[in-house]
Amino acid sequence: MTDDLTLNMDAYLPLRDVVFNTLREAILKGDLKPGERLMELQLAAKLGVSRTPIREAIRMLEQEGLAVTMPRKGAEVAKMTLKDMEDVLEIREALDELAVKIACDKISEKELQKLLEVKDQFENSTKTGDVKMIAEMDVKFHDVIFESTGNPKLVTLLNNLREQIYRYRVEYIKNPDNYPVLIAEHNAIAEGLKNRDKEAATLAMHKHVKNQAVAVKSVIQCQDEAENE
The missing domain is CATH 1.10.10.10 (Winged helix-like DNA-binding domain superfamily/Winged helix DNA-binding domain)
Incomplete structure (x- = not known):
């Protein structure tokens, strides 16, 4: 220890x-x-x-x-396993896409302005090198979307899931090479919501979750290979 x-x-x-x-x-x-x-x-x-x-x-x-x-x-x-990661992110993908679809209809101008502010705060946090802060700002970005759905039951489900994916989120954020992709994805999600374009917002969210899954899968595979050497 x-x-x-x-x-x-x-x-x-x-x-x-x-x-x-x-x-x-x-x-x-x-x-x-x-x-x-x-x-x-x-x-x-x-x-x-x-x-x-x-x-x-x-x-x-x-x-x-x-x-x-x-x-x-x-x-x-607990060890990170591919099965656990895939199970959690499979659920996250479905719920995040549902949330952003609902948000396209229900997000208020005040909430949209807050989302844009948090989006910029996230981008600024990537310049600090503070992984914990970057992860928290990423969580905050998604929380604004969740709350804007006006559906407390969906928010509860997403909050419970958030705790289970935090570890994978941190693993993804540890690599600075991923920051430009994350920033671009947040921009695309925010733009879709701003235009209330469900198709664009949902596609952007889909890519966002998928890219994380691919990156974390690579991390887990590398760890498994190191353990087996």
Whole structure:
């Protein structure tokens, strides 16, 4: 287990969430490796907390697909598999395309202006090299679209799915070569919504999700090959 694991305290969050955010970031940065065991006692000692917030945080990690409990072994950092990635992105593609179709009809001028602002904020964030910030701005861009559908049930489904795809989103965003593509895709999605062109907006969203799937698939295959060497 990494020696760099320290609690990122936030006075406004419950301890469970602080532990969750700390472990989540360690997994996404690669400080906690796929297959590495998440032992409650060891983590509690390292972070200076009781086992209860550790246990709760691990459950939250499992909901995001970042951890998995193995029979007779306990919890460990989940490995990224092609099957998991394909399953999650298959659902995301369908729901994102549905959301952008609905948004073409329902997005208000105020929401559209907010989308354009967030689109520019995302582009600016790609110049910082801060992967966490870039990922958060990408999430924010999509959240504006989701909220503009006016369909809370769809938003709930998409929010639940968002947690499961966050890991894949980060893997995609780690590579700066992908930034021009992401910026162009966001521009195309926003332009389709601005013109209320369902066909153009849906096609742009389809390409957006597909390109991510192709890139992350390559990352997973490279990791698998490295493990088998």
